[in-house]
Amino acid sequence: xxxxxxxxxxxxxxxxxxxxxxxxxxxxxxxxxxxxxxxxxxxxxxxxxxxxxxxxxxxxxxxxxxxxxxxxxxxxxxxxxxxxxxxxxxxxxxxxxxxxxxxxxxxxxxxxxxxxxxxxxxxxxxxxxxxxxxxxxxxxxxxxxxxxxxxxxxxxxxxxxxxxxxxxxxxxxxxxxxxxxxxxxx
Amino acid sequence: xxxxxxxxxxxxxxxxxxxxxxxxxxxxxxxxxxxxxxxxxxxxxxxxxxxxxxxxxxxxxxxxxxxxxxxxxxxxxxxxxxxxxxxxxxxxxxxxxxxxxxxxxxxxxxxxxxxxxxxxxxxxxxxxxxxxxxxxxxxxxxxxxxxxxxxxxxxxxxxxxxxxxxxxxxxxxxxxxxxxxxxxxx
Numbered sequence: 001x002x003x004x005x006x007x008x009x010x011x012x013x014x015x016x017x018x019x020x021x022x023x024x025x026x027x028x029x030x031x032x033x034x035x036x037x038x039x040x041x042x043x044x045x046x047x048x049x050x051x052x053x054x055x056x057x058x059x060x061x062x063x064x065x066x067x068x069x070x071x072x073x074x075x076x077x078x079x080x081x082x083x084x085x086x087x088x089x090x091x092x093x094x095x096x097x098x099x100x101x102x103x104x105x106x107x108x109x110x111x112x113x114x115x116x117x118x119x120x121x122x123x124x125x126x127x128x129x130x131x132x133x134x135x136x137x138x139x140x141x142x143x144x145x146x147x148x149x150x151x152x153x154x155x156x157x158x159x160x161x162x163x164x165x166x167x168x169x170x171x172x173x174x175x176x177x178x179x180x181x182x183x184x185x186x
Numbered sequence: 187x188x189x190x191x192x193x194x195x196x197x198x199x200x201x202x203x204x205x206x207x208x209x210x211x212x213x214x215x216x217x218x219x220x221x222x223x224x225x226x227x228x229x230x231x232x233x234x235x236x237x238x239x240x241x242x243x244x245x246x247x248x249x250x251x252x253x254x255x256x257x258x259x260x261x262x263x264x265x266x267x268x269x270x271x272x273x274x275x276x277x278x279x280x281x282x283x284x285x286x287x288x289x290x291x292x293x294x295x296x297x298x299x300x301x302x303x304x305x306x307x308x309x310x311x312x313x314x315x316x317x318x319x320x321x322x323x324x325x326x327x328x329x330x331x332x333x334x335x336x337x338x339x340x341x342x343x344x345x346x347x348x349x350x351x352x353x354x355x356x357x358x359x360x361x362x363x364x365x366x367x368x369x370x371x372x
Contacts, residue, residue: 164202165203
């Protein structure tokens with residue numbers, strides 16, 4: 001059994017640190033006693049404070065219906081060590097599959113929402129639906145991150161970035177250009 | 187002088203190939219004879235067909251005002267070779283700077299919009315504003331990609347992914363899990 005990464009509270013206004021680079025995420029949800037997980041790559045940060053994130057959760061997904069009702073979810077950040085799990089989760093449906101059981105993932109209790117955290121992930125962002133104005137027209141949910149949990153190490157986890165066609169780009173080297181930024185742009 | 191990459195037409199329904207991995211992009215625009223460029227990391231794919239992309243273009247940017255009026259832009263994909271240019275563009279304002287001139291970039295004529303393509307970038311996606319419903323509330327512009335130009339090589343360009351704080355993650359190795367996907371999920 002894999003040891004779960006130890007996590008600490010993380011400022012919600014800084015979740016762009018993990019989401020702006022564009023990783024694949026696992027979105028967990030709960031409705032009427034049942035949990036679900038989906039793999040998602042269509043996400044963007046929208047605001048620092050309140051901490052807003054937009055997710056395009058396609059209507060064809062069982063998670064769309066659950067999250068529309070529950071109005072809560074958790075955005076979990078998997079590392080490349082979970083690649084096959086990420087793919088497996090994206091290739092079956094929560095309508096007929098208990099994904100936590102099937103993929104032997106650890107459902108942990110969240111602090112502020114009723115959806116479960118995925119213990120194996122590097123970070124977990126608890127979200128409440130902030131605005132559903134574009135849910136019917138574009139399946140675009142605007143969430144507020146109300147609590148963030150992040151593993152202290154590694155500082156730069158290997159994340160997965162999906163290109164379509166079954167192919168992922170894994171995050172690579174880190175470069176700093178901090179010295180070239182105006183202080184107010186950092 | 188750098189040789190500009192040779193580009194070919196690319197299907198607009200497949201731009202997720204380049205945008206879903208979450209790269210930093212350069213957004214070029216034109217209004218009343220003046221051009222501008224901004225660096226942007228808050229973007230997401232929203233639909234395959236029509237080819238929809240959402241960009242959060244903060245109100246503080248000169249580009250916000252120009253694009254709101256012009257209702258068009260070009261999303262340009264820089265590679266890591268352009269890192270210092272990407273940072274420079276993000277740290278000055280089009281209100282008092284001609285960014286094409288300052289950064290010695292080549293403005294090329296687009297096929298379907300009035301905004302210029304950036305010749306030095308790996309790909310250029312010509313966009314028309316599709317829906318401004320969330321522009322006033324979230325500075326979130328929904329664009330339709332109406333024409334795409336992509337360099338044939340390299341197949342996997344080194345892209346930049348911003349983490350905040352002046353630090354970029356560069357894209358790394360490519361892994362395929364195509365064999366694990368259901369055919370209808372590819």
